[in-house]
Amino acid sequence: MTERAEEENPANTDVPDKLSRRAFLQLLMGFSIVVSALPLTPIVRYFFATPGETNLQRKKIANVNDVPDGSTMVFLYPGEEDSHRSFLTHLSSEYQEQAAKTGYPYINNGFVAFNTVCTHLQCPINLPDDDAFICPCHGAFFSVVDGTVLGGPAPRPLPAIKLEIDEDTGDIYAAELIGKIGYGRE
Numbered sequence: 202m203t204e205r206a207e208e209e210n211p212a213n214t215d216v217p218d219k220l221s222r223r224a225f226l227q228l229l230m231g232f233s234i235v236v237s238a239l240p241l242t243p244i245v246r247y248f249f250a251t252p253g254e255t256n257l258q259r260k261k262i263a264n265v266n267d268v269p270d271g272s273t274m275v276f277l278y279p280g281e282e283d284s285h286r287s288f289l290t291h292l293s294s295e296y297q298e299q300a301a302k303t304g305y306p307y308i309n310n311g312f313v314a315f316n317t318v319c320t321h322l323q324c325p326i327n328l329p330d331d332d333a334f335i336c337p338c339h340g341a342f343f344s345v346v347d348g349t350v351l352g353g354p355a356p357r358p359l360p361a362i363k364l365e366i367d368e369d370t371g372d373i374y375a376a377e378l379i380g381k382i383g384y385g386r387e
């Protein structure tokens with residue numbers, strides 16, 4: 202071989218090696234596994250969720266005169282997001298008697314409050330229909346008295362909200378969230 206041919210086609214070049222077919226396929230397989238797993242992250246997060254930090258300060262939500270017997274009003278607690286939508290219910294005398302028999306601890310002067318995110322798949326629950334809160338997504342229904350599951354696929358009762366009532370002014374305050382939004386009470 203002549204010197205000129207060696208200069209045009211040198212055997213030792215500093216050009217980086219090309220990606221081998223095997224390395225390319227391994228890279229492609231790894232990328233496809235990562236992309237395939239991304240849609241599963243909400244499911245994994247659901248099963249391994251830990252309670253998030255929320256601001257659970259005492260918050261005025263109503264006055265006893267604003268909610269007549271047997272009615273329900275909507276309020277936001279502990280924050281202002283849609284998932285913090287909650288119901289304050291002034292139980293009728295019939296339900297107050299029923300609650301007195303069961304000894305449910307979160308009723309205060311006939312008032313009870315629950316977060317309205319279903320514990321099944323976290324759909325928003327409708328206002329009470331007769332004696333139950335009903336989830337429109339999959340038909341779970343919950344007691345207006347204590348938030349327990351009366352039927353449907355929901356696994357746990359609704360998160361309760363501890364209420365405090367100022368005897369002098371009649372103001373109703375949300376003081377504490379019992380349970381985790383979307384995951385219920387244990």
